[in-house]
Amino acid sequence: MKTYISPWPQTAALPPFPRTVSVLGATGSIGASALKVMARHKDKFTVTALAGGRNAKRLAKLAVEFRPEFTALLTDEAAREFKSLLPSDYSPKILVGPEAYVTLATLPQADLILSSIVGAAGFPPTLAAARAGKVIALANKESLVLGGHIIRKACHESGAVILPVDSEHNALFQGLLGHSSEDGLHKLILTASGGPFRGRNRAFLKTVTRDQALAHPNWSMGAKISIDSASLMNKGLEVIEACHLYGVSVDQVDVVVHPQSIVHSLVEFADGSQIAHLGQPDMQIPIAHCMCFPERVTLDVKRLNLAEVATLTFEKPDKSAFPCLRLAFEAFQAGPSHPTVLNAANEVAVDLFLKERIHFLDIPAMIERALSDHAPIPVDTPEAILDLDREVRAQVRGRA
Template identity: 70%
Template sequence: MKTYISPWPQAAKLPDFPRSVAVLGATGSIGVNALKVMARHPELFTVMALAGGRNGTLLAEQCARLRPRYAAVLDDAARRELEAGLPAGYSPQILVGPDAFTTLAALDEVDTVLSSIVGAAGFEPTLAAARAGKLICLANKESLVLGGHIIRAACHASGAVILPVDSEHNALFQGLMGLESDDEIARLILTASGGPFRGRDAASLAGVTRKQALAHPNWSMGAKISIDSATLMNKGLEVIEACHLYGLPVGMVHVVVHPQSIIHSLVEYVDGSQLAHLGMPDMQVPIAHCLGFPRRLGVDVPRLDLARVGCLTFEEPDLAAFPCLGLARDAYDAGPSHPVVLNAANEVAVAAFLDGRMGFADIPATIEAALDRHRPVDVSTPEAVLDLDRAVRDEIRRALWPDAD
């Protein structure tokens, strides 16, 4: 069937166990949880490479425990932290800089790549893994938002398989397994918690603080993803990701607000029935599903007790108060270059909000203005995608940080 970005996993050649894993974003919440999953099943996984951004201290602790052959950080300061924390007698090969992540993603010694870098920085490493034919456990939705068409082509050329780590897309993936044809699908339904400001109107959001926006009610996430959840941009990016993963038009991907975050997403079939994936909100579950696929691995998470939960509720998203979701849908419909602009403008706006340079309501306004200025351009190559991404960021940064070097 044609609904997957990669060959139908049950027909594709998956790496044998034990799998040799590179974790890109090892010091973030997804990476930390992935290491917990693999530690529970040491007979199934060998950690070959860890990449940890700028947190050299935590990466050193992880390396000391797991002894990977390779480690990567973004700058020399993190490298010094990493080297200082390594035990005597252990010297992994250390790579430095953004290109290091791309190198680790394509290592011959690695068959499985967990791509959990935040933001557009994940595009090139994910593409490198796709070109190298890896099993990719994808937790970086921006890779597909920027260049899903490019990564799809790379997967089909190399035989790479992408399994979605995002809890929503992992739920959809499980709900789609076993179908014979796209014609059996009526629509995909992504669930959204609604974030910390669910139920508030647009006027009341103007004065929200950084601390309030970071306080997600159900999930423990990094700052950028937490703000995206608060604006509903996270759900907008997930709509675009679903379109690329499953080859469906944006009109077949819907969003419903589900505050309890127990149902992670639903697939509706042409007979009107729906299949939901339920579980406690813990990222170890979808991570384990991807790392162990097609095996289902045990994880140490609380069990769902529906009687204790008591009530599951649902509501339509408020697009007037949270316009980012609508902006994302419109951007995907407008053509392949518009999502690049959407994502670049969002990342800069979120950084500006976290830096105190703009208000919460200015985030969607900044994104909308960037999309209004944009005229479609060719983004059929990775270089074109990255050039456009850079140009949009530079334009917005000059306006927000005129005093910057």
Template identity: 70%
Template structure:
């Protein structure tokens, strides 16, 4: 069951791209949403600005330094409770006075808080796709047990969610079709990709996003993670989830039924649209985004993804089929490789190579508990880090959240 309005909301990852868009959506509808809790990684300045406006009762940050930066910038007379460390995010995900958790941390760090929200029976607006890639089976069963509901923020999955409303039974679905923009290197062949720079890879043609997902979009790993996300959300085999490249990013995805009908979701490429759909579901609320004018867009085009130039999509599909531990390896190797690329320690083409090697070395294992998932995640990171940064002492130095 869904909570009544006004909904009391916790935003995990408030200082990120999704978090900031969600705060914009809620600011337009103060009658519908109360921000009870905000959490950000290491940007105490931005978090303090957000909190000065919204006055959440409780706040989470990743470390002591951020806590100090944050406290130093608060207006007089406002003193929220502040939790520090990774556990803060888990705690904020299961507060008694929160109805809705927006899970918008980036990366595997989103897994534990998302699971906490699932166990606590919350309405979860899920942007953090990595948590389903790591342990979709664990999160789904926690939702079943507690009555928690997941609403997909990821634009493709939100489009599918809307396209899936109102059919009879699951065997009426023929397949899901995820659209992909193709990223900044669409049309490049494998040799052209070797020399691309960090700046070129970060410049997404249609969406403005955080650094990690921007690189994932350039390698097509983002689409690979989204295929896995769709399999978990909708309980379908990977063979029923297809991908088509659609450079204009106007159609966000399609559902094909057995009668041949395909239902598409269209909209401007702005994350406020799916965020608003999730936060207010089942209501529709107004959002400050330019209207889609198809006559101005002119033409919508489609093409097959180039799996030879962008092997990450194929690696992700194979990892999901290979069993529940392979996607954990895929994700961990990808996160380390993306961090290394952003750090100038690895070329663009080394990203899929690193992930492919990690998957080749992996022996399937039991990951039915969160501890096993997180243990494998850590082991894979350590191993790859060791090869890349032989003298660094901890893989933690690799993640540099804002």
């Protein structure tokens, strides 16, 4: 099957420098790292738009620094606060609501879109950017989990290119450059840190607290992705994302636990050789690789010294103690509507856990019930996907 998304973009179609960037999710951890890269390489980027959810104070600080023409927030209240924090000599256009993100994703002057919104909310703007033929630096894996088949089609029709920001998929991207899905590819191997509860059994997991689950040993991330990492759902979503990005079957994707987070993923070829990508666990590295592709730039990150690291270890994931990973494999195999159910149930369950209304092991239990209750349905349109997403969320919340 021909792949229309990375890792085989037409480099001639990529915009020249300086690249005009629209940042969706500017106030999150990915957005912060991306803006740090752009601040270091001001000759390569112009920020035309920043979207910041409800974090008016943080967005105002960034807007004053980068002076984008467009900004967006999710609520009128946040927009009013944001406007009150701006200096008198700066008046950007302020858009409000989820539809504002779609607008920023399709601005004619924006030739590179960083999609780093958390959760299913990232699907509409990512799809809009794909339909508009943009270069998309994708950090929102849920977009492909929900509608990877639709986004692939949109990229094929418009000429859009997706460059993967997730450290694991960026590692696969780099390992696959120069090859194709028909060129001896055998397997994609995603690495997982194992999160804060690696090696723990279900008896222990029954007792874990919100704060314990948020304390990731290697990465600094937002709350939702930190919980997903603790449950291994993050890796499950990445399995589905890999299938859509690289046009492979789920049988060609494997997961190995690597607690040091130095090897970010591996590509195995038909001859038995494997290509691994190594680097410090710093998101500036994959972000800069996508935003500057095909060039590489210097970054303010600690250099990897393998003698200091000394030991790299690998082990199989415990799918019994962490069933979310198993559920993701099963959802993708079950049909195109099941990953939408998986993601919706997970987002609701994680939200309930963060609000301390359910226990940690209730997360996979709620997801498994939602999947078992679901009968496959056609999801050939974005509207069908979003309708199913809303329906599942309501059902899962109703049972909490």
